[in-house]
Amino acid sequence: MMDRPLLMKQLLWRAERVFGDKRIISRTGDGEDISYTYAEYAVRARKLAQALTALGVRPGDRVGTVAWNTHRHYEAYFGVPCMGAVLHTVNLRLFDEQIAYIINHGGDRVLLIDPDQIPLIERLAPDLRGVQAYVVLADTVPETTLSPVHSYEELLAAQDGKLEFPDFPETTASAMCYTSGTTGDPKGVLYSHRSVVLHTLGLCLHGSIGVREEAIFLAISPMFHANSWGIPFAAALQGATLVLPGPHPEPKHYLELIDRHKVTHAVGAVTIGVMMRDLLERDDPHYDVSSLDVLWLGGQAPPRGLMKWFADTHAVVVPQGWGMTEASPLVTFTALKSKHDHVAEDDVYDVRGKQGLPLPLCEVRLVDEDGDDLPWDGKAVGEYHLRSPWMASAYYDDPRSPASYDAQGWFKTGDVGVIDPDGYVQLTDRSKDLIKSGGEWISSVELENSLMAHPAVAEASVVAVPHDKWLERPLACVVTRSPVTPEELTAYLLEHFARWWIPEEFLFVDAIPKTGVGKFDKKVLRARFGEADARERYRAEASR
Template sequence: MGGTAQTLRPFLWRAAKLHSDTEIVSRTGRGIERYDYEGYERRVGQLANALADAGIDSGDRVATVCWNHHWHFETYFGVPSYGAQLHTINPLLPDHHVEYIVENAEDKLLFVDASLIEKIEAVADSPSLSSVEQYVVMGDAVPETNLDPVTDYESFVEGHDTEYDWPSLEDDTPAGMCYTSGTTGKPKGVEYTQSMLWGHTMATLTPQGLEFDESDVIMPVVPMFHVNAWGMPYSATAAGAKHVYPGPAPEPADLAKLIEEEGVTFTAGVPTVWLGLLEYLEENDADLSSLERIVIGGSAAPEAVIRQFDEKYDVEVLHAWGMTETSPIGTVSHLKSKMDDWDADRQYEKRGKQGLIAPGLEFKVVGDDGGEVPWNGEDFGEMYIKGPWVTQEYFERPEANEADFEGEWLKTGDVVTVDEEGYVQIVDRAKDVIKSGGEWISSLELENALMAHDDVAEATVVGVPHERWQERPVAFVVPVEGTDEDELREGVLASIREEYPRWWAPDEVVFIDEVPKTATGKFDKKVLREEYDDQSLVEGAVPEDAAPDE
């Protein structure tokens, strides 16, 4: 039997030894900063020694409230390789959620960006943060603040030895922690062990995963506070690839400039990021010739987005699916080799799905009757998943564990259908699928159809209570500036009625300035449900012959 545990540190050791001069580039408030893996390894050693000097013990939790930059990246290896647990906190969460998360995790040290200090100041006096013994502001200065005790990151690591005697850690040593966004209650903590992150990293390196190698230049736009930036900082390091971190709140112009100037080959983020980049490119010139692939996750990408990147910029868009609970990559929509000769429409139909299960994982689809649903592309049910980087319990939440797990299976809450080739397609979240007259309507399919319209910037669909039909769909649409709303309403409804059963068509189209978003950039339908929980939107709107059978 092998004598070496499956841990993160060997990934850094390899990168520093084999790719010592490969760059790590970071956009910060001070401008672009860059160093290489050799320098990064030394800095991580300094950080580990600083953690020891600060009294951090093995098993303690160290929190970050930070954007995507090199200081944050240093904690990614420095904290877990030290034997502590890196707890990334989403700064976009409500204050009371941040309080709950820090209290629940009992964080001992907290790294925070200068631009986010007010977020922590707002809750710092709460008893919920009594576990925090030290605040460290990322950078080389501390703005005026009531945080105490506080120092800046450069002072925190300065003077410490660049060599550190790394401990031999076991596979099951907790290495990371992330909380779900808590849109339906308190956030739930998910712990990642060393072996979970190791296994996830190895799987994403494969051709069936994200397929990184040392020639890649990888820019995670997905926030580093959100499920470890989908694991890319670890995978890029394991591959020996160049890192590019876009810094705080990058605009489309920032992303285009980084792609052009740093030669980015691979990037990833939620659909709204890439919709914004496409809009920017309509009005501005940018050289995207280095860019080969974009991974889109978080929510489904409209086919129009996939086609635009393909046809106008020769960039392959990969759909992926995952969850906080799955570390997060679960599926990636690669075409099978036998599909290379298919016509473009058939290929796009496959690529628009969430894809094939990552090697190492298993899943099944469970119907309302508790039985497994066949892979026929039509029947659907809830997706259950298990594997070496899928959590089997939430942190200190026994009631959630009882509801969300069945033995070693995680009940994802995603309603899916699987075709004969094994491609998973998310039909809806279990809480978002619309049941009208006893029949199901996929809000995701309707959203994709709406956003395929040239004059629709964003769109989402929610179910509104209906006295007769139980629920009816209502579309919330952000029109492109200057669009005639009456014509757009008629146009989108007509196109949906051509493609779907008439009773699928939204009963009303409500025009709004912006679709509300969760702290992770997904559409927040809960806000719209609360604001528009009004039967008058849909009463009497459905013709008798257009509704499903009761």
């Protein structure tokens, strides 16, 4: 057999040669969308590689991006790795200190930045030790103190796009992302060409999101976070129309794009799904989302009430998946088996409420505190360990890596839950977010999901707070959609949980703080409301 390396240029080759007439659509923010073909896109990706070479970028060098989901950012998704360099997407929603740390630790030599991110990079520039050039993703360069600085379009205009991308080992690094750094500094994950190609194939299979040519995908998940869940790569391979929401997107922009471009699949965080539902319920203005078949929501489990609302109101299926930056990111997906074809609706939602089946080539273990395997019986609770060809084997240049892997090379996720006899993974919590009350474990995730199924609740996050007798008790921070009392929420939860699970306190807040990738930021809630005095002060101020 031909021993051909798995390289990302093969994905681009198929997009250009087989699906060259299919389109990429990018919202600009000024009311006009940019639309062009995969054939035109491939030429621009090669021009970018030539321009970066002219700036001194060599194979193995890091090229950082600080940018939104736009066509120019997407061109770097292939232009940078196919030349042998490493695409390093930087989460622009992190704190300045974290962004500077990530750029320096990753070793970025060139930064591609959106114009609105210039003030951020100007603040950080004195501390960015290795950056040798800045490229503004625009026609011209606005006034700036950055130097040397170049216009993206002017750089591309100087190239002919007639470049043959080289061959190299499939284990060559292609892209780089950093974890969100919830504990300590962010940790870097290097993806190889091989891992990206295999993960991309996984996204195109039946039993996952199933990217295909006739689909129109709206990539809501940020391109600076875990490669927008791999959708940009899979769309190119399969020739799916790709819609990019552009700079500073809001839920109304997603609905406008679905309406205008007849999007069939949208992919984003659960919090985005909640906000889209709220806008659709108001129906002012009216958005036609009848084209939408699938709204894949991730980052945390979508509440059953949200899944049912989209299905009942708009005939939209809301699946979920489970993954992480270290896994490229997808590990499982909530595909239904043939045995579920004729079961009751509630049973279907019981399955969709789980994180799903392991994708092909992904192995999952459930282990106890001693590292021994637990049964897949839907009852035994343990930690998930993972192996797959698109799973990182270590963190980049990080002495903490060995602690994240066991002696057999399994990655220790820190996620806790069960696996049922059919192989469905169901998370109950992150190990650090479990609440141990009186020696018994309480799952904050299960409480949150149940609370967000209440019609009066928009968002809910549950954290542990200190307790004199039980050491820890759950505190529920709740954002409401309509008036509701703690007593009503208590009665609602008692229909699903034992009394000792029920939060003794409900704190009604205006918003739940979120991380840079849209997840509930529980560390902020614990810091803000961990002390009883702080909660009382908040209630007193809110009542004024």
